[in-house]
Structure formats: structure tokens, C-alpha cells
Amino acid sequence: MATGLTLCILSFLYKDNPLFKLAEHLYVGVSVGYTIVKAYDTVLVHLIFKPIVENGEWVLLVPVTIGSLMLTRYVPKASWLSRYAFAFIVGVGSGLAIPRTISSFILKQIEDTVRPLLMLAPGGDVTFTWDLHNPASSLNVIIILIGVTSVLFYFFFSVEHTGPGRVVARTGVMFLMISFGAAFGYTVMARMSLLIGRLTDLIEFSDASYGRPTVWLALVTIGTLIFLSRRTQGEPPDQH
Amino acid sequence: MLKKPPSVFLASFRSSTYRAYWRQSTHPLASDRSERFERSSVCTSLALHSLRPCRRIFLNFLLLIVVYGVSSTIVLAEDQLAQPAQVQVFDTPNDGGKSLTVVWAAGSQDREDVRYEIWFGEVGDSIEAGPLKVIAEFPSASHYVRESKHGWWTRVGALTDHRFIVRDGKGIELKDGVRYQVAVASVRGTERLMGPKIIATPQPNWFNWNAVNNLVLAVLFGGLVFYSISQAKKKEIFLRRIPGLDAVDEAIGRATELGKPILYLTGAHDMSDPSTIAAAVILGRVAKRTASYETELMVPHRDPITMAVCQEITKQAYLEAGKPDLFKEDSNFFITSDQFSYTAAVDGIMLRKKPAANFFMGAYFAESLLLTETGASTGAIQIAGTDSDHQLPFFVTTCDYTLIGEELYAASAYLSREPVQMGTLRGQDLGKAVLLTAIGVGTVLATIGGIFHAEWPQLLLELFKDVK
Known part of the structure; x- marks a missing residue:
């Protein structure tokens, strides 16, 4: 099953075809079914029914009522009630997000950017360290400081990026692109490992001890694609 | 004096010196002694002379023993294990409860061979009734107050004091409102000295004063935004050009010319995420344009609540555009909440419906490249905007235009040009200016503190410390 569905999905590399559609619809259908069962068991049974009926936690009726207001969308005359539920969700979401954002993206950023540029050595001399391998070296502190300030300046929207501002903004874009490049390479390597994982499975299932399903199913997939391609060629062109 | 070697003391009481001392008769008691000797009728002078040095030596020997005893006692006292001093146990302030804090003074015994143990137990009918057990043991030169992340405004104890937090979990059960007893013990080898047992009760707190700097910043930025909104209502605010947003109209126009639909994705997160909220707001602007141009709009969703919110937004946009009859309930539709099956389904939509413009707004994960690469293969104009x-x-490599990070949040104001949103954007810029200033001033202060070993810059820098 795993080998066949993997080959169906990989057939998309050729073009969109019924085998890919079969795997796609099966994948979506299974995931929806799984989500529904999981939501029923986790939310309705364990979070609502059991705590209220078995433990008598009647206060849970408040969120249940708010959640139920969403169902009023199916009754046109009462659909306005659903807006209270949405307002509650958006309000709570914003309330939770704002302190978290200030903490993670402002305070933490400032804390890690603000570092002494010079330090006092044990002998009493002021030192400037050039070691690029040491994240706390003076050189790295200056690079981080320039990077943070220039990128932050790039995201000023009410200031025109001209003159010296243009230079600073361009510096910020350069820092962004360098970080994107590093992230791109890192993630591509991670994706390669995922591909290797799938290919390892296909190679493993081509073994005689499993009955060589990879070989047989690959032949069936290729044969089906050839058959479908021939049949499409015989049909009149799409008029739309 | 007490630490002098014994030979020094011995040298001062040598017999030769002793004799010369007496011969000189400079001692104030010398005359008394000679008088006393003369008055004696029992002892002969010879016997007296023979006994006197022996007695002195004996007295000196006794003195030596005393001196040795005192000096060794003091040395032992310094080397002796001392019990923890100034121990305080109290409910951990500014927390959600189920936690106690233990603070005690650092001692001269904080060395490698000395360890501290934390003893913990419930309080029974009497203090002694509750059994204590060791819940933590660590080297004496660790767990200092200065290692905690608290700012100076909530720090308890001196920086040099020791601190340990007893938390619920990991084999320790703490309940709010229940009394517990805690003790600290100094341990060296098999020797153990227990400090006093102290009773404390964990309680949750309504307000976390650690995060008061977070609140101050939120209020400050909020104030800046409100001020900017009031200014934006009075005069027009300049906004620099954002190429990705200029392309939105171009993409919708192209779809209209080709008679093809527009695909709009709101990302992977739910409505609690700011990027999803921003994506929903931009959807309103896009939907208004598509309604005006009478172009089909498709918005597949991963989250049912986001779908319901976006349905409302789309409906409102069609009403504002004066085309309520063109609104379709199923233009927003739910696929599945599973990441890759959703991706497979959207890829299928891209290949079969061949939308002329694809919008990827909101938060994305590993599906981003799968989506945008398929979209690029269909020849659609692609505009992405994410803070992921x-x-x-x-997105940068596969899309025609990408809104990077905060540009996503600026998009709504840029597209609408409404004073409230323009003022909000201006307020955010002012907030960023405050942060830039803080970084600049903070770096100068940190450098001054590093060079001069001054503590006062640290007090100011701690105001921007991230304390949970």
C-alpha cells in the first residue's frame, strides 16, 4: 500500500494524472476522516462530555455555549450570533499574541543585540576581539548590531528610502538575503533527507522477501500512464 | 599571633633568656619574689633556685598547650561545616502557584567539597510530624540569585545569596493553599548540618510583576498608535512604495482578462495568529476587487474557524463592492486540517482550475515550496506574504512578489489607505524608532559597563530584559 501510493504521488512528476488524483483524494479523505474521529474523541468526549457528566464541571458550559454560537451560521435569521463567538476568538487570540510577540520579538531581540562592543581584559586593558567563531566577540557584536538596525530600518514604511536611508535599507536587504540563502540551503538538505527516506523504503520493498512490490507496482504505474497517454491522444482537443 | 608556629612561642620562653631576664631584675615582680624567698623559712635558697626553672618550664608548657588548643580550635572553626544561614522560604512571587522559593546566604564554606541539600515535606499536625525527603542536591558554589533571570524590581535576596525553586512536578507534588516545610542542609562527605525547617504555602498570583516591562512597552506602543491615528485623521501620511502590493491589482486584472479564477490561501494557523488575521484583512481587499471585476475567487482553508471568519469578510467585501448577488458561500471552503493532504488538494486545484493569480498569505511550513512550485508551473502570477x-x-525564489515579514501587516493599510490603518502603520514605525534608540543607547551603556565594571548600566538594561 505504501509503495503503491508513493509511486502514485511520484507520478505527478510526469504530469497530473488519474493515479495522482486517486492518491490525492484518498489522502484527503483519510485525513478528514481521521480529523473528525479525533475531534469527536478529544473535544466532544474528553473535553466536554466526560468532565461535565462525570466530574460535574458545569462551568464548561460557558465555552460550549460560545462555541455553539458558531453553529447559528446555518440559521440565516440567527447567524449574527456567530459574530460574538468570532469576536471572542479573535479578541482572546490577539490578547494572547501581543504579550508573546513583545516578549519574543522585541525584548528578546534587544537583549541579544545589546552587547558591549569593548571589554576590559584581566590585565586592565580595553580589548577588541576579532574572533569570528566566537558569537560574543566584538566583531560579531558589531555585525549583529549593523544587521539588526539596518533590517529594522528597511521595515520603516512611513519614511522614504532615499539618500543615506537608501544605503541603510539596501544593507538591510543584503542581510535578509544572506539569511534567506543560508536557510534555503539548510532546508533543502532537510528535504533531501526526506526524499532519501522514501527512496530507501522503495528500495527495501523491491526485495524478494517482500515479493518485489516496488518493481511490480512501478511497472503497473508506468503501464497505466502509457495507456492513459495513448487514450488522451485519441480524444479530440479540449474546446475550452 | 595565633597562627604563629610553635617555635616562635618556644623561643620566647627559652631557659637562657629566662635566666638573664631574672638576673637583670627588671621584672616588676622581681623584688617581691626575692622578698618572698627571703621570708621563707622552710625551703633553702638552693632548693628554691633548683625548683624555679622547672616550674617555669612547666607553666610554659601549659601555656603552649592552651595556645595550641585555641589556635587549632579557630582553624577547625574555619574548616568546620556550618549550617545554612538566613534561610527564607516563601511562596514564589509573580507565578501561577504550586511553587516555593528558598533563599539562603552564601557562606565561606561554598567550596567544591561542600554540597547543599533541599529537604521538603508536608506539614503534619506538628512540624516534626511531617517526614522530609531530599528533593535536590547540588554543589555549594551554584544556584545563586544572580543566575536568575529576574529584573532588579522583583529580585528577592542579594545577588550573592543562594536560591532554589521547589516546583510541582518531577516527583514533587505541590498544591496551592497547602502548608509545606522546607529545610536546607550543608553536606560534606558523610557530615550533614540541617538548617531550620521553615513552613510556607504556595499561592497563585494575580499579577506577574516580572513582565511589567512588557506591559509598559505594550502601553507605550499602544499610545503611539493612538496618537498616530489621531494625526492620520488630520493630515495625510506618507507611505513608501511596496512593490508586492502594487502587483495585487495587476494580478486581479490579469485574472479578469483571462477569465480565470483567483486562488487565495490564508496559511496554516488559526485566527489567534497575527499573520492569519492580516491574511484575512487582505482577503477583504482582494475580495472587494474581485467583486468589482466580477472575477471568481477560491479560498481553500485548513482551519474551520478561519474559514467561517473569512466567509464573513468575503461577504462584507461583496456587499461593500455593491455586488452581493455575486457572493458565493462556497468560495471559502474547508479541505482538511492535515498539512500535506491539504497541500496535495490545493496542488490539484491549481492544476485543474489553473487560476491566473495565486495569493499565499499567512503562516506556512514545509508545504510552502510544494504549493508555490506547482503554482509557478501553471504560469500564474504568485504573490506571497508571510512572517514565517x-x-x-x-517564497522569494518561486513567487513573483513576496511580502517579507511586517510588509504583510502593512499591506492592509497600503491597500485601503484608510486613516485608522495608516495611523496604525505610522505608530508601528514610531515604535520601531523607539526600539532602534533603545538598541543604540543600550549598546553604549553596555560598553561603558564592560569597560568600567559599573553596575548602574545593567540596572537600565534590565528594563529591556525578557522575563517570563
């Missing part, structure tokens, strides 16, 4: 920095490289 780890996915930005993929």
Missing part, C-alpha cells in the same frame, strides 16, 4: 521567516526563502 524559515519559509521566506522558498
Whole structure:
């Protein structure tokens, strides 16, 4: 099953075809079914029914009522009630997000950017360290400081990026692109490992001890694609 | 004096010196002694002379023993294990409860061979009734107050004091409102000295004063935004050009000319995420344009609540555009909440419906490249906007325009040009200016503190410390 569905999905590399559609619809259908069962068991049974009926936690009726207001969308005359539920969700979401954002993206950023540029050595001399391998070296502190300030300046929207501002903004874009490049390479390597994982499975299932399903199913997939391609060629062109 | 070697003391009481001392008769008691000797009728002078040095030596020997005893006692006292001093146990302030804090003074015994143990137990009918057990043991030169992340405004105890937090979990059960007893013990080898047992009760707190700097910043930025909104209502605010947003109209126009639909994705997160909220707001602007141009709009969703919110937004946009009859309930539709099956389904839509413009707004994960690469293969104009920095490289490489990070949040104001949103954007810029200033001033202060070993810059820098 795993080998066949993997080959169906990989057939998309050729073009969109019924085998890919079969795997796609099966994948979506299974995931929806799984989500529904999981939501029923986790939310309705364990979070609502059991705590209220078995433990008598009647206060849970408040969120249940708010959640139920969403169902009023199916009754046109009462659909306005659903807006209270949405307002509650958006309000709570914003309330939770704002302190978290200030903490993670402002305070933490400032804390890690603000570092002494010079330090006092044990002998009493002021030192400037050039070691690029040491994240706390003076050189790295200056690079981080320039990077943070220039990128932050790039995201000023009410200031025109001209003159010296243009230079600073361009510096910020350069820092962004360098970080994107590093992230791109890192993630591509991670994706390669995922591909290797799938290919390892296909190679493993081509073994005689499993009955060589990879070989047989690959032949069936290729044969089906050839058959479908021939049949499409015989049909009149799409008029739309 | 007490630490002098014994030979020094011995040298001062040598017999030769002793004799010369007496011969000189400079001692104030010398005359008395000679008088006393003369008055004696029992002892002969010879016997007296023979006995006197022996007695002195004996007295000196006794003195030596005393001196040795005192000096060794003091040395032992310094080397002796001392019990923890100034121990305080109290409910951990500014927390959600189920936690106690233990603070005690650092001692001269904080060395490698000395360890501290934390003893913990419930309080029974009497203090002694509750059994204590060791819940933590660590080297004496660790767990200092200065190692905690608290700012100076909530720090308890001196920086040099020791601190340990007893928390619920990991084999320790703490309940709010229940009394517990805690003790600290000094341990060296098999020797153990227990400090006093102290009773404390954990309680949750309504307000977390650690995060008061977070609140101050939120209020400050909020104030700046309100001020900017009031200014934006009075005069027009300049906004620099954002190429990705200029392309929105171009993409919708192209779809209209080709008679093809527009695909709009709101990302992977739910409505609690700011990027999803921003994506929903931009959807309103896009839907208004598509309604005006009478172009089909498709919005597949991963989250049912986001779908319901976006349905409302789309409906409102069609009403504002004066085309309520063109609104379709199923233009927003739910596929599945599973990441890759959703991706497979959207890829299928891209290949079969061949939308002329694809919008990827909101938060994305590993599906980003799968989506945008398929979209690029269909020849659609693609505009992405996300604050998921780890996915930005993929959007930059596969999309025609990418809104990077905060540009996503600026998009709504840029598209609408409404004073409230323009003022909000201006307020955010002012907030960023405050942060830039803080970084600049903070770096100068940190450098001064580093060079002069001054503590006062640290007090100011701690105001921007991230304390949970």
C-alpha cells in the first residue's frame, strides 16, 4: 500500500494524472476522516462530555455555549450570533499574541543585540576581539548590531528610502538575503533527507522477501500512464 | 599571633633568656619574689633556685598547650561545616502557584567539597510530624540569585545569596493553599548540618510583576498608535512604495482578462495568529476587487474557524463592492486540517482550475515550496506574504512578489489607505524608532559597563530584559 501510493504521488512528476488524483483524494479523505474521529474523541468526549457528566464541571458550559454560537451560521435569521463567538476568538487570540510577540520579538531581540562592543581584559586593558567563531566577540557584536538596525530600518514604511536611508535599507536587504540563502540551503538538505527516506523504503520493498512490490507496482504505474497517454491522444482537443 | 608556629612561642620562653631576664631584675615582680624567698623559712635558697626553672618550664608548657588548643580550635572553626544561614522560604512571587522559593546566604564554606541539600515535606499536625525527603542536591558554589533571570524590581535576596525553586512536578507534588516545610542542609562527605525547617504555602498570583516591562512597552506602543491615528485623521501620511502590493491589482486584472479564477490561501494557523488575521484583512481587499471585476475567487482553508471568519469578510467585501448577488458561500471552503493532504488538494486545484493569480498569505511550513512550485508551473502570477521567516526563502525564489515579514501587516493599510490603518502603520514605525534608540543607547551603556565594571548600566538594561 505504501509503495503503491508513493509511486502514485511520484507520478505527478510526469504530469497530473488519474493515479495522482486517486492518491490525492484518498489522502484527503483519510485525513478528514481521521480529523473528525479525533475531534469527536478529544473535544466532544474528553473535553466536554466526560468532565461535565462525570466530574460535574458545569462551568464548561460557558465555552460550549460560545462555541455553539458558531453553529447559528446555518440559521440565516440567527447567524449574527456567530459574530460574538468570532469576536471572542479573535479578541482572546490577539490578547494572547501581543504579550508573546513583545516578549519574543522585541525584548528578546534587544537583549541579544545589546552587547558591549569593548571589554576590559584581566590585565586592565580595553580589548577588541576579532574572533569570528566566537558569537560574543566584538566583531560579531558589531555585525549583529549593523544587521539588526539596518533590517529594522528597511521595515520603516512611513519614511522614504532615499539618500543615506537608501544605503541603510539596501544593507538591510543584503542581510535578509544572506539569511534567506543560508536557510534555503539548510532546508533543502532537510528535504533531501526526506526524499532519501522514501527512496530507501522503495528500495527495501523491491526485495524478494517482500515479493518485489516496488518493481511490480512501478511497472503497473508506468503501464497505466502509457495507456492513459495513448487514450488522451485519441480524444479530440479540449474546446475550452 | 595565633597562627604563629610553635617555635616562635618556644623561643620566647627559652631557659637562657629566662635566666638573664631574672638576673637583670627588671621584672616588676622581681623584688617581691626575692622578698618572698627571703621570708621563707622552710625551703633553702638552693632548693628554691633548683625548683624555679622547672616550674617555669612547666607553666610554659601549659601555656603552649592552651595556645595550641585555641589556635587549632579557630582553624577547625574555619574548616568546620556550618549550617545554612538566613534561610527564607516563601511562596514564589509573580507565578501561577504550586511553587516555593528558598533563599539562603552564601557562606565561606561554598567550596567544591561542600554540597547543599533541599529537604521538603508536608506539614503534619506538628512540624516534626511531617517526614522530609531530599528533593535536590547540588554543589555549594551554584544556584545563586544572580543566575536568575529576574529584573532588579522583583529580585528577592542579594545577588550573592543562594536560591532554589521547589516546583510541582518531577516527583514533587505541590498544591496551592497547602502548608509545606522546607529545610536546607550543608553536606560534606558523610557530615550533614540541617538548617531550620521553615513552613510556607504556595499561592497563585494575580499579577506577574516580572513582565511589567512588557506591559509598559505594550502601553507605550499602544499610545503611539493612538496618537498616530489621531494625526492620520488630520493630515495625510506618507507611505513608501511596496512593490508586492502594487502587483495585487495587476494580478486581479490579469485574472479578469483571462477569465480565470483567483486562488487565495490564508496559511496554516488559526485566527489567534497575527499573520492569519492580516491574511484575512487582505482577503477583504482582494475580495472587494474581485467583486468589482466580477472575477471568481477560491479560498481553500485548513482551519474551520478561519474559514467561517473569512466567509464573513468575503461577504462584507461583496456587499461593500455593491455586488452581493455575486457572493458565493462556497468560495471559502474547508479541505482538511492535515498539512500535506491539504497541500496535495490545493496542488490539484491549481492544476485543474489553473487560476491566473495565486495569493499565499499567512503562516506556512514545509508545504510552502510544494504549493508555490506547482503554482509557478501553471504560469500564474504568485504573490506571497508571510512572517514565517524559515519559509521566506522558498517564497522569494518561486513567487513573483513576496511580502517579507511586517510588509504583510502593512499591506492592509497600503491597500485601503484608510486613516485608522495608516495611523496604525505610522505608530508601528514610531515604535520601531523607539526600539532602534533603545538598541543604540543600550549598546553604549553596555560598553561603558564592560569597560568600567559599573553596575548602574545593567540596572537600565534590565528594563529591556525578557522575563517570563
